[in-house]
Amino acid sequence: IFVSGAGNDLNEQMLVxxxxxxxxxxxxxxxxxxxxxxxxxxxxxxxxGEATVTFDDPATAKAAIDWFNGKDFNGNTIKVELAQRQ
Known part of the structure; x- marks a missing residue:
């Protein structure tokens, strides 16, 4: 998944x-x-303030998008979407 709007004090531990x-x-x-x-x-x-998180299972990625998109993360409203390969 691709996460944006997470703020610039983001770290790997917080995301995990x-x-x-x-x-x-x-x-x-x-x-x-x-x-x-x-x-x-x-x-x-x-x-x-942007990151990608890779789940083991595509269904979990979909659930994460549905659950976390538009919600608060570390005081910021984040956008969560399916990551596009570039």
């Missing part, structure tokens, strides 16, 4: 805790950590 409450987040076999990516400003390294 929040979105992991609805289902299992896929683990990266190479790094043995959750498949969560936070987009950062190239020049400053500050998070842009």
């Amino acid at each position: 805790q929040h979105f992991g409450s609805i289902g299992v987040i896929k683990m990266d076999k190479r790094t043995d950590s959750a498949k969560v990516w936070i987009y950062k400003d190239k020049s400053t390294g500050v998070p842009k």
